[in-house]
Amino acid sequence: MDAATLLANSLSENAATRQSATEQLEAARRDNLAGYLHTLAQELANESAPSHIRNAAGIAFKNAVSARDAVNQPALSEAWMNLSDDVRNALKHSLLSSLASQDKRAAGVAAQAVSAVAAVELPRGGWSELIGQLLQFVQNEENTGLRVATLQTIGYICEVVQPQYLSARSNEILTAVVQGARKEEPSTDVQTAAINALYNSLEFIRDNFEREGERNYIMQVVCEATQSAAVAVQVGAFECLVRIMSLYYEYMELYMERALFGLTIMGMKHPEEPVALQAIEFWSTVCEEEIEIGIESQEALAYGEEPAVVSKHFAKMALNEILPVLLELLTQQEEDADEDEWTKSMAAAACLELLARDVGDAIVQPVVPFVEQGIRSSEWRHREAAVMAFGCILDGPETTTLSTLVAQALGTLINMLQSDPDVHVRDSVAWTLSKITELMLEVVDTGSHLQSLVQALVMGVQSGTPRIINSCCSALSNLVIQLLPADMIAEDPATSPMSPFFEPIFKALMPVTEKASNDGNSRTAAYQTMATFVANSARDTLTMAEQVTVEMLRRQETLLGMQNQLLGMDDRNNWNDMQINICVVIQAFIQKSPALVQPYADQIMTNLLTILSSSAKHGAVLEDLLATIGALAGALEAGFVKYMEAFIGFLLGGLQAVDDYQVVQAAVYCVSDVARAIQEQLSPYAERIMVELIAILRSPVIHRQVKPTAITAIGEVALAVGPDFTRFLETTMAILSQAGATTASSSDLALNEFVWTMREAIVDAFIGIMNGLKAGDPAPMLPYVEGIMNFLQGCMSEEDRTEDFVTNTLGLIGDFGDTFKGTVRELLCTEWVQNAIAVGRQRGASKQSRTNAAYAQKTIKELSK
Template sequence: MSSLAGILEQALSIEEQARQNSQQLLQQEKQKSPETFCLELSRILASEPISEATRQLAGILLKNTLLNLNNEDFLKTFWDQVTIESKNEIRLNALGTLACDKRSVRLSAAQAVSSIAKQDLSRNNWREIIEILVTNARNENLAFKEASLITLGYICDGLDSSILNTLEVNSIISSIAMSMTPTESNINIKTIAFKAFRNSLRFAKKNFEVQQEREYIIQLISSGCTNPDEQIRIESFKLLLDVVNHYYDYVMSFLAELGRITFQAIRQDEIKVALLALEVWNSLGDIEAERKESPSPEFPPRGYLNAAVNDLIVLLLENMHRVHSEEDEWDINKGCASVLTVLAQVTEDKVMDPCLEYIEKNIGSGAWEMRQAALMVIGSVLEGPSAMKISPIGKSIPVIVQLLREENVFLKQSAAWTLSKMAKSQYKLMTSPITFNQVLPALLEALNQSPKIACHVCWALINLIEKSTEIKLFKIGVFEHVFSGLIKSAMRNDSTHQENNLQLAAFMALSTLIQKCSEDCVLYIEQNITNFIILLKQHSSSPSHDLLQNSLFDVLSASFSRARPGYISEDQAKTFIEALTEVFNTRNGVVEEGIMAIGSLAGNLNERFVNFLPAVGPFISFTLQKQDSEALCNAVTMLIGDIARALGDLTKTFVADFMQPLMANLRSDKTYAKVKVQSISSLCDVVAACKESTGPFLNDLISLIRDAATASLSIVKEEENPDLYEYLRDLREAIIEFYENFVQGLASYAEVVIQLAPEIMNYCMQVSQDKFRPRSIIHRCTLGIICDLCRFYGSRLREILKVPAVQTYLQRYRTSGNFVLRDLAVRGNSFLNSI
């Protein structure tokens, strides 16, 4: 036995110390010579005298090393340095072990062979492995057949689809399909074949493009979906689910068959199978809803749900009452509700008549399952249909409120969920004075129920508060009751339940309430600021209270923002900063929510915040240097702008401290895209506050903004790369806001402004073009820049301002429905005519 085999046996020891020692030795052997390590592992895998468990472990380690699952630098290119002799022996040892009579070793060998094949095929080597496995997949020897099918599936899983040629793909698909036919009697082989076909499905695009081949594949899957064996049905429906996700555009040709097998499974099969059948329609609905929301000629919605809506709605309503467990498990009841949700989004009013009839019939039923099902239907159809079609649901609200007070826990949970959904999507149904006065007391009572019910209530309150800002439902009398109810819920003994974190939901609702309530609540908010700071101080040194600390930061951030300017006292600020510092030290890192709270505090203290800069500065420097969290870096970058606005003229004293990190963000290739945009926005604040004091940085700053402006003019289609599209749009808006602040703030640098004016105007005229789909902020800033340039530098800039492009642009917005843009355009035109 080799020494490596001994180490592997030690790794299987029941003694923890022995296992730890073996892991260190294995790592040493691997680092010393990956080639020798893999070669020896392959020999152990192939060696019959060695124990089954040791051989199995050798195969797994060989796979992990070849695929570099731990992402170790020394393994990234090691396979390229392995000698051809070693490679051949490793291949043969692993391949030969596929015939082992011990199943666990065969399965381990399958993983090893597939990992070798992935390395080799991607380098156009060992192409014969496909033919070998395909041949063995047709072998009468069940062990050969099983191992080869599994290995083919493993190879296809994660392999780039361009690596295999058409002949290889066809041979793989055909060999797997042979074991999926009704004539294959071995359940194990058939199950493995369906799993292998799932892994190779990405390669079957050309097969799905050919109608005859597509029909044959669907026929095999359909046969599997009705097989007497439950495991085969499960694997078949998983494959069908992958088919509709990968090849959505071909579903119409087998939509009727898909309906037949899924409907039958939902009505008659075991719950595991029925849920997969429901998920098929859920996936189709998700795809159609996404394509409907972001239409594209290349990827249009195919209308499958519209074609099936009448039959599908009957099926869903038939089965909506099937609650299998009162626990929070996915069952037919929830599956039907999920499909109904996307069906309503896609087909809109087509679902409403049968759903309204169902609700009316069952909302008062004597059977609690039927009442619960009616609640699920209400919560599922609130997005998609027209307001006119949904409005009759408003009649059910008093009954829903009554169900929220039922003895049955499941009914109460569903009622709370339904009200939270209604508050989010159809809040107007709940905000008439009579209805609101019925709903709110019931919600506040339900805050005392189980954490799960109370969490739903918190979300209902969050949605109601956010949606009803304009009609000011949450005035002081209501505010006080909701405020105290949320505080009480947040501090309950069971509020930190892992699955239903009531504390988090309650504080989130509290933050929303503080942000959105009416002005008459401000004094009450101010009176509670000290209490929140004390609560933070009490829990600042405990790492286990991180969620509570984050929540309190959010609440304090909202409170600082709503308090009257300058209300926060020095003592309050000092205690808060001390508690915040203790939290950061305890957690050995800066917390985004804490940084946001500092910004809100600065906004309230204004110039007085200068006293706290020494305490805050190190946190800013620490975070920007680490650059390991986009959200955190963005928050700190935003904080610099917040502080600059707060300090006003005092910012001049710290101009270098503020300018340098922001400009460093723009220079660095490692800076997150979102942080670069925020850096430009914060530079606007610094320039506006410091004005002439930014002079020493102007050359570098202008150069950086110029580079960003050039990059921002790239044309990217939203549907092709939505993240890059959004980044470029945000970048253009940040740059044009910077230019506006630059023109307004640097009166003492008139020559610099005049020199850059042609460049600025050229940028404004470009980004305001329709091809960039500019939002109103672009036009507001462009019009503002035109006004300022005409007003302050008009006669010296006549050549770039009094031109047809600018005149046409001003004329376009003189009749705008946007009052701000119209006013700016009128003023700009007046200034332009005077030069």
């Protein structure tokens, strides 16, 4: 079968034909990558081939070089670079030639393929001539299609290649892109492609943007593009303004005063929805930036520092202009809008929420008349907009500013939820009530409002409308959590203001959870609310919580009996979804009342093990099953050991599921839960568990998020098995030493946060090992103390150390002194240790940090005697 036929079949509506073609193409890629890519490049370049075949060839080429996820990218990159220079050069030449195709789709997908190769080669110093070739293509006035495809390519490259690999040509790239984006450009297609490329290049032209003359020119071109006759250009220009505001807020004052206030307010009124949406997004971004600046300024003030960026208060300055536009847009709802469709009224509501958080009290007075007038309107759009506006301003202004208004409105909102004839209005009322119960519950008078509020919310749960069900479930959950007496932490209270309503609420939730489908996620919302009520039961409602759990176990067993009747993936996914939800409720009961769960333990564990045996390939189910089993272990403690023989294989399987890191994470958490529960009875299983935990730490492909959790779990295993951990000590200390060598630059915030999380976990593990060995002979740990102290000293010398790290370090130092006494005097009686103790005692340190500092100081004093 030739390549064109295979590519055509890969697009077939017939699933069997499509799968067969896809498998043959994948086999060709594995067997002979050079030949496979050569064939695809030929098909892409073939001007006589149908457009859809050329498009399929281009996508297949791109996918052979560019992975959908970061885990698989190194293998694809290596495979490409292992091709000979001649082969790669020929393929690159063919791809560049395809940019000039008269077929727009083929040229567009060639742009994607070129950028995929560039993402591999440019960071490695390859294809150095590429940018120069693309810049020549952009200047080819005779071939508009080539210019469009080339600008698309430049945009893609700017999106996928790190700025440092383009910096040498950044000025030329910017010149070419801005040239094409100017209003004088005769081709709308070229201008659209250029403005989109400019959007992708904004992050790496920071040096240019910091120079006033260049910044002025860029802003002029973008602002002029917002006035283009072409909608696509306008949309792209407003997208650029959104991105510019996000990246370069500190430079925007002049442009806001001269142009952006007017342009964006007019843009919000634009009849073309895509333009209006981006103009609204501009103001949402302004608010987001100013909210973040406010948070950072407060943090800087707390530390006696100057904030990095000062708010210009653009939103507050423009409030009187933008607020009326947003409120008017709220009334432009689309009656039959799809739930997933983002409309102007939805965007306006989201912007209004951010605006309230940004300007605070200033928003209340201008919005109140709109609410008061609209809520009495006979037109449903005005009633819905009024309620939505009210809900949107609840987060931001001071509670004292809003409390009277909320108290006055509550009765009206309750009545509207029960009786308004329009479902859109009831939907927004339910959402607003969920916001009130989340943010301003103190306004709800439990004597006069609570019963009518709960009754209205129960009616909402019974409404059959998914969005209303979801909001009412959220409001009920807020009520039961926040109204539970504060002494819940120390001892379960006898009752709660919500106790009288548990029975009607459970009765309303049950039918929703029994639905065959999960429309709008409403079934899941009902299950989650049920779990929240179980978790927040007072003593007088524990019996009902127990009855609900018994019903969950019955449903679980019914579902297990239905497995052979499942037809296709939809049935399986629905089955999985219900099992997950049931597990959430059961887990809530286990954690709520370990004593009451004892009689059901065998039934729970039998069910869970049966599901585990049939759901090995369904990650989401496995996560919740492992979490529930971990909770059960915590409830049963040593009694859980009777299930270990049946469970250990599934636990090890979860630890080995490296293709699904969330399953691995859940399994690692479960190891910690089980270790804490059965303590020394873990010993017969410890070796197999440790092999998998070490493998996780050595794995180059497992998501890095799992590794700190695995290190902590090692500490839990060590603490559980005590002296028996000695057999794992050498291997463990070697792997922890390697993990501790990981460093990060302060510029990579995500990696820096990960490194400190790793370091905290390493110290946790040392503490677990130390305390585990102390139960017998701690001497095997002594040879490692000096290396550990060097590690701690290096970390403590870094300014961005975390408080948790400091706290744990002081605890470990105290343990060393308490355990090894004078043997470690020289290591502990040092200046850096005293400095560390001072850090733990300093003003603002946590209570635990001060306690550990005192413990460390006490043991060192003992050593000095």
